[in-house]
Amino acid sequence: MTKKEILILTVGIITGASALFLTTIPVALPESNTVIGDTITGPKPQFGYSSSPPLPAEMTFAGEKVDLDKWYIRERLERELIVSSFSYSLTLMSLKRTGRWFPMIEDIFRREGIPDDLKYLVIAESNLTNAISPAAAVGFWQILDKTGKYYGLVINKEIDQRYDPEKATLAAVRYLKQAKGNFGTWTLAAAAYNAGMRGIGSKLEAQGESDYFSLHMADETARYVFRAMAYKLIHQHPEMYGYFLSPDQYYKPLRTYEIEVTGTVQSWIDFAKAEGITYAQLKYYNPWIRDSKLVNKNRDTFLVKIPVEEIR
Numbered sequence: 001m002t003k004k005e006i007l008i009l010t011v012g013i014i015t016g017a018s019a020l021f022l023t024t025i026p027v028a029l030p031e032s033n034t035v036i037g038d039t040i041t042g043p044k045p046q047f048g049y050s051s052s053p054p055l056p057a058e059m060t061f062a063g064e065k066v067d068l069d070k071w072y073i074r075e076r077l078e079r080e081l082i083v084s085s086f087s088y089s090l091t092l093m094s095l096k097r098t099g100r101w102f103p104m105i106e107d108i109f110r111r112e113g114i115p116d117d118l119k120y121l122v123i124a125e126s127n128l129t130n131a132i133s134p135a136a137a138v139g140f141w142q143i144l145d146k147t148g149k150y151y152g153l154v155i156n157k158e159i160d161q162r163y164d165p166e167k168a169t170l171a172a173v174r175y176l177k178q179a180k181g182n183f184g185t186w187t188l189a190a191a192a193y194n195a196g197m198r199g200i201g202s203k204l205e206a207q208g209e210s211d212y213f214s215l216h217m218a219d220e221t222a223r224y225v226f227r228a229m230a231y232k233l234i235h236q237h238p239e240m241y242g243y244f245l246s247p248d249q250y251y252k253p254l255r256t257y258e259i260e261v262t263g264t265v266q267s268w269i270d271f272a273k274a275e276g277i278t279y280a281q282l283k284y285y286n287p288w289i290r291d292s293k294l295v296n297k298n299r300d301t302f303l304v305k306i307p308v309e310e311i312r
Contacts, residue, residue, distance in 0.1 A: 053081040053241055061229050062115040062186035066213075073213055080223060080230035085241045090127060091234060095243055097128040098235060099250025101140075105169050112173045115186050120228040120235070121193060122172075130163050130287055138162040141172040151175055154300060157291055164288040187212035187225055194224040256285060256305040265294035275306050282306075 055078055059066040068074045084091050105119045122128060125142040137144050139162035145155055151171040153161040161167040172193070179189035179197055183204065191212055192200040199221075209215045212225060234241045265271050268289060272282040283289060285305040294302075 052078070053085045055081065056233065059229070059233075061225070061232065062117045062190070064185060064187055066229065070213075076223070076226045077229055080227045081233065081241075084227070084230045084234055088242075091241075092243060092245075094123050094127050094231070095235060095238060095245060096249065096251050100253050101128050101165060103253055104166055108166070108169050108173060112170075112177070114173055114176060117228070117232055118176060118186060118190060120231040121190055122169075123231045123235075124224060124227045130165075139168045140165050141168045143168060143171060147171075147175070154302075158294050158296070159288055159300075159302065160290045161288050163290075164286075167288070184210065185212060188215075190225050190228065191215075191217065191221050195221040254285065254305070255308040257308060258303040258305055261294070261302045261304055262296075262299055264296055268292055268294070271304075277306060 055068065055074065057068070059068060059077075066073065066077065068077065101122075102119060105122065106116060108114075109116055109119060122140050125131075126140050128140060130139050131142065132138050133142055135144070138148075138160065141162075143151075143153070143162045148155050148162050148168075148171060151174045153167060153171050155162060162171075175193060176186075176189050179192040179200075180186055182197055183189060183192065183200065188200060188204075188211075195217065200215075200217075203215055203217060204210065207215060216222075234243070238245060259275070268282060269279045269292065272279045275282075282304075285307055289304075296302075
């Protein structure tokens with residue numbers, strides 16, 4: 001084969017692969033949509049690759065008005081909508097995971113008086129995974145060791161409740177409530193969750209402001225709450241942003257019962273076998289177990305989840 005033939009074949013392969021790649025990423029192209037408040041109505045979108053995601057005419061977040069008449073606020077929201085809408089695999093996975101985890105988070109928020117909109121912070125934090133950040137923040141809510149202990153989590157070599165979605169959510173709630181008490185609004189409380197209460201407090205004082213939307217912040221924190229707003233719009237109107245899931249395509253909540261453990265567990269492997277499950281299953285349902293045994297010197301009480309049946 002000559003160099004020219006090799007070049008032609010290579011270009012053909014690359015071009016074909018590129019076309020295949022492009023045709024697998026659906027992005028919504030709105031068609032005469034009507035936008036009322038946080039609700040977007042109209043015909044189902046067509047697919048396209050250069051369309052701009054639809055913006056609402058008006059919007060609230062955590063009970064606060066988002067003034068989209070101001071260009072710099074509108075464009076900040078639009079930036080996050082574009083990034084999230086076109087991050088197809090990440091956004092699709094977050095949508096699917098909400099079926100499993102949002103019912104639990106929503107229930108805790110409802111009981112604790114936290115605005116429902118703040119549940120979208122967990123997607124901004126970890127995309128509903130037990131992630132570990134370069135700064136050693138852990139779990140769904142990306143909690144640091146010291147912060148987790150302060151808000152009541154058990155964190156040691158054997159147990160790390162930052163990996164427990166329910167316990168971590170309760171710790172996040174305590175933080176958000178304290179931040180709201182300090183700063184007066186939920187958007188500032190959300191910003192503090194990203195930048196720290198000391199960081200937000202010092203900026204408010206230095207700039208003489210009392211409102212998230214008027215505050216100059218580092219880029220990450222300036223984008224953080226708008227990222228959650230974008231997730232709210234996409235998750236409430238997935239089809240308008242190119243995501244088409246039937247109800248059975250969302251992951252189902254895990255069905256479990258709980259066993260109370262107050263003493264020592266010599267071997268979690270033996271514990272799992274005694275309950276008729278594998279060690280892998282035990283770890284999947286209880287990712288907060290971090291060692292192969294539990295000494296439990298303080299005789300703390302832990303609730304171990306056992307699957308009722310395999311989720312399909």
